[in-house]
Amino acid sequence: MTKPQIVIIGAGFGGLAAAIDLRGVDADVTVIDKRNHHLFQPLLYQVATAGLSPADIAVPVRSVLRGHPNARVLMDEVTAVDLTGRQVITATRRVPYDYLIVAPGAGASYFGHDTWAGHAPGLKSIDDATAIRSRILAAFEQAEMAASETDRARLMTFVLVGAGPTGVEMAGAIAELAKRALARDFRAIDPNATRVVLVEGGPAVLPGFPGGLAAYTKRSLERMGVEVRCDTSVTEVTADGVTVGETDIPAATVIWCAGVRAVDVGGWLGVETERQGRVAVGADLSLPSQPNVFVIGDAAHAEMPDGKPFPGLASVAKQQGQFVARLLRARLGGDTGSLSFRYRDLGTLATIGRSSAVAVFGRVMLRGWLAWVVWSLAHIYLLISFRNRLLVFVQWVWAYLTFGRGARLITGPTQKQRTG
Amino acid sequence: MTKPQIVIIGAGFGGLAAAIDLRGVDADVTVIDKRNHHLFQPLLYQVATAGLSPADIAVPVRSVLRGHPNARVLMDEVTAVDLTGRQVITATRRVPYDYLIVAPGAGASYFGHDTWAGHAPGLKSIDDATAIRSRILAAFEQAEMAASETDRARLMTFVLVGAGPTGVEMAGAIAELAKRALARDFRAIDPNATRVVLVEGGPAVLPGFPGGLAAYTKRSLERMGVEVRCDTSVTEVTADGVTVGETDIPAATVIWCAGVRAVDVGGWLGVETERQGRVAVGADLSLPSQPNVFVIGDAAHAEMPDGKPFPGLASVAKQQGQFVARLLRARLGGDTGSLSFRYRDLGTLATIGRSSAVAVFGRVMLRGWLAWVVWSLAHIYLLISFRNRLLVFVQWVWAYLTFGRGARLITGPTQKQRTG
Numbered sequence: 001m002t003k004p005q006i007v008i009i010g011a012g013f014g015g016l017a018a019a020i021d022l023r024g025v026d027a028d029v030t031v032i033d034k035r036n037h038h039l040f041q042p043l044l045y046q047v048a049t050a051g052l053s054p055a056d057i058a059v060p061v062r063s064v065l066r067g068h069p070n071a072r073v074l075m076d077e078v079t080a081v082d083l084t085g086r087q088v089i090t091a092t093r094r095v096p097y098d099y100l101i102v103a104p105g106a107g108a109s110y111f112g113h114d115t116w117a118g119h120a121p122g123l124k125s126i127d128d129a130t131a132i133r134s135r136i137l138a139a140f141e142q143a144e145m146a147a148s149e150t151d152r153a154r155l156m157t158f159v160l161v162g163a164g165p166t167g168v169e170m171a172g173a174i175a176e177l178a179k180r181a182l183a184r185d186f187r188a189i190d191p192n193a194t195r196v197v198l199v200e201g202g203p204a205v206l207p208g209f210p211g212g213l214a215a216y217t218k219r220s221l222e223r224m225g226v227e228v229r230c231d232t233s234v235t236e237v238t239a240d241g242v243t244v245g246e247t248d249i250p251a252a253t254v255i256w257c258a259g260v261r262a263v264d265v266g267g268w269l270g271v272e273t274e275r276q277g278r279v280a281v282g283a284d285l286s287l288p289s290q291p292n293v294f295v296i297g298d299a300a301h302a303e304m305p306d307g308k309p310f311p312g313l314a315s316v317a318k319q320q321g322q323f324v325a326r327l328l329r330a331r332l333g334g335d336t337g338s339l340s341f342r343y344r345d346l347g348t349l350a351t352i353g354r355s356s357a358v359a360v361f362g363r364v365m366l367r368g369w370l371a372w373v374v375w376s377l378a379h380i381y382l383l384i385s386f387r388n389r390l391l392v393f394v395q396w397v398w399a400y401l402t403f404g405r406g407a408r409l410i411t412g413p414t415q416k417q418r419t420g
Numbered sequence: 421m422t423k424p425q426i427v428i429i430g431a432g433f434g435g436l437a438a439a440i441d442l443r444g445v446d447a448d449v450t451v452i453d454k455r456n457h458h459l460f461q462p463l464l465y466q467v468a469t470a471g472l473s474p475a476d477i478a479v480p481v482r483s484v485l486r487g488h489p490n491a492r493v494l495m496d497e498v499t500a501v502d503l504t505g506r507q508v509i510t511a512t513r514r515v516p517y518d519y520l521i522v523a524p525g526a527g528a529s530y531f532g533h534d535t536w537a538g539h540a541p542g543l544k545s546i547d548d549a550t551a552i553r554s555r556i557l558a559a560f561e562q563a564e565m566a567a568s569e570t571d572r573a574r575l576m577t578f579v580l581v582g583a584g585p586t587g588v589e590m591a592g593a594i595a596e597l598a599k600r601a602l603a604r605d606f607r608a609i610d611p612n613a614t615r616v617v618l619v620e621g622g623p624a625v626l627p628g629f630p631g632g633l634a635a636y637t638k639r640s641l642e643r644m645g646v647e648v649r650c651d652t653s654v655t656e657v658t659a660d661g662v663t664v665g666e667t668d669i670p671a672a673t674v675i676w677c678a679g680v681r682a683v684d685v686g687g688w689l690g691v692e693t694e695r696q697g698r699v700a701v702g703a704d705l706s707l708p709s710q711p712n713v714f715v716i717g718d719a720a721h722a723e724m725p726d727g728k729p730f731p732g733l734a735s736v737a738k739q740q741g742q743f744v745a746r747l748l749r750a751r752l753g754g755d756t757g758s759l760s761f762r763y764r765d766l767g768t769l770a771t772i773g774r775s776s777a778v779a780v781f782g783r784v785m786l787r788g789w790l791a792w793v794v795w796s797l798a799h800i801y802l803l804i805s806f807r808n809r810l811l812v813f814v815q816w817v818w819a820y821l822t823f824g825r826g827a828r829l830i831t832g833p834t835q836k837q838r839t840g
Binding site: 035036037053054055056058060062063066072073074075076092093126127130137138141142144145182184185186187188407408409410411412 | 455456457473474475476478480482483486492493494495496512513546547550557558561562564565602604605606607608827828829830831832
């Protein structure tokens with residue numbers, strides 16, 4: 001008799017946690033991801049701002065599952081799921097499953113303005129991060145050679161759309177990059193004159209954080225020279241910059257840190273999704289009427305006890321993956337009882353800049369240097385492989401002492417930005 | 421009175437050495453490079469084989485020249501030189517010079533078979549290295565999913581064309597990657613079955629090294645499982661592999677480590693070049709009849725006392741840059757005496773694999789572990805910035821202890837390799 005087949009789509013926080021926790025079960029586990037690496041997304045902004053190298057925050061999925069003889073990894077792109085025939089369909093093969101865990105994550109959402117994508121890239125993959133890094137650094141290079149003050153100002157203006165953790169972190173990191181790492185490297189421009197604008201549609205930065213910490217974050221960013229504009233919606237994005245309300249902000253670099261939208265999981269499964277592309281699942285994270293198919297992470301719309309959906313956090317995805325692994329272990333052991341996913345809030349953190357962060361642990365709120373130390377330690381701890389932890393630590397200590405940025409490389413296809 | 425203008429084209433070993441040694445002269449120094457970073461090319465093969473990250477072997481040119489107030493850096497692409505008007509011409513500007521140092525380096529040469537370039541990429545830039553890394557790693561991923569044994573064998577065959585230091589280093593590194601770092605990561609394939617073929621047109625590997633060391637290198641590679649084929653010319657390269665003589669070697673990955681050809685410096689200057697695109701220069705490295713224009717490094721054909729051209733080594737380029745800087749210092753000081761470039765041979769090294777290398781220092785020859793230690797220390801020392809040295813050291817120690825490879829990332833546009 002062949003063993004039960006468990007297929008996991010996606011090796012992000014949710015999918016990988018499930019695969020890890022399925023070690024040793026009496027089933028074959030297949031992980032399918034279009035990339036060969038698991039990405040520690042919370043630190044992606046550091047790659048985009050030249051603080052870390054891609055390999056510092058990514059690890060091959062195969063390496064993680066090396067010691068799991070019942071697990072195999074396929075680098076392939078899912079195109080559909082045949083729920084009736086119980087098969088996952090990719091461009092080149094069909095992979096049969098008895099249990100399916102769908103965890104493909106989310107991409108940037110431009111709220112219907114898909115033409116904005118080319119002018120305002122989002123930050124979801126390593127290629128996104130290195131492309132944004134090249135754009136940011138090339139903007140300074142071109143400003144150094146700019147023919148007019150108007151051009152120079154536009155090239156030295158950076159707009160972040162969306163003031164969630166990524167927008168806040170990017171704004172702080174670009175301000176520090178300009179004012180610290182680049183400060184003495186140019187002759188024709190003064191990187192201190194860099195303009196960083198953080199635009200947020202809602203009334204405050206860091207939606208979801210307590211008001212006091214949001215206000216602290218705004219003040220901290222402003223002290224670093226970042227212009228924070230809340231209650232401000234972007235109405236147009238072009239190669240020349242953004243329009244907010246009636247105001248044009250000329251900017252060579254616009255980075256999209258706003259909406260996310262689940263990867264096309266509704267299309268794969270042939271089910272309805274809500275506005276953000278997420279698929280509704282039950283308390284055990286399974287699809288209605290498909291008790292063997294689970295959707296977790298950013299692709300899932302699971303409801304908290306208060307009726308709101310779980311937030312799109314790495315820790316939610318990870319715990320959901322662990323939950324489904326536990327549930328499948330029980331099922332494989334013959335236990336058909338029902339389980340409900342419960343989220344254990346281990347805290348939420350966001351960093352603002354050097355020595356500055358905010359953190360919420362239940363009723364405990366931290367800010368400033370202490371929060372930053374907690375943030376640093378937590379992120380080093382969370383990075384999966386020891387090698388990454390060690391290297392990231394060395395680089396952080398080095399960057400902290402020197403204000404330097406080690407990965408200031410412009411790579412990839414030369415993108416001539418518009419000059420004049 | 422405006423200061424004399426010294427323009428340097430290229431921030432490789434030669435150009436950067438000249439710029440560094442022109443610190444403090446009473447002249448304005450402008451360095452023009454199409455990239456923003458100086459690249460430590462001798463370790464590029466380690467990026468291509470997932471041992472190091474790009475940022476470990478590259479440093480922004482601006483950072484290097486930060487403390488040189490008389491130096492500025494332009495990231496721009498040279499299209500021509502107006503020798504009569506004394507201007508360097510780029511796509512967007514004209515840069516006047518009084519003294520010009522041309523040091524643009526070399527690229528891969530396919531000996532007239534330019535269609536081979538797409539199938540057999542060369543290894544000259546960071547983008548080359550990350551693209552080759554993606555190709556190598558993706559070949560194993562596709563082999564894991566291959567439909568037939570024929571496909572699998574083709575995907576697991578790697579051909580290196582040219583057995584100079586780069587070819588030898590790549591062959592050794594791919595063999596070690598497969599047999600060590602990847603050994604336990606796959607389920608359907610055995611990475612130990614990887615076939616690495618090193619093809620060399622000449623009679624021995626490492627042309628230019630003493631025969632004894634070449635023979636030792638060949639034996640070492642063969643012990644590592646590399647097939648070394650000397651006296652063998654490649655007659656065809658396609659998406660399916662290479663043809664050597666009458667034999668087809670089916671291979672999904674072919675890497676070009678053979679000829680180099682100077683960047684189009686003859687075209688810029690409007691002068692004749694020899695077969696490898698190099699421009700003949702006099703004993704003081706200046707162009708005949710252009711005493712203020714110097715060509716150095718891989719773009720220059722300067723003759724050694726025995727009438728042979730200087731080899732295309734980093735140390736030659738670096739010493740030539742230092743020589744021209746010294747000559748210009750003398751000229752700016754009013755000394756019009758003539759100087760002749762002399763090369764001081766500090767030794768030649770090539771690494772074969774873990775704990776194995778060859779080295780020549782004058783009459784002293786080293787091989788094996790001791791040569792490898794010397795090679796490691798020399799390369800760590802030579803890496804320009806301390807941060808790079810420290811990180812590379814940490815990673816090497818780690819890799820040595822664990823056999824692991826830290827940078828196994830497949831990034832960039834997904835290149836679907838031909839499967840069947």
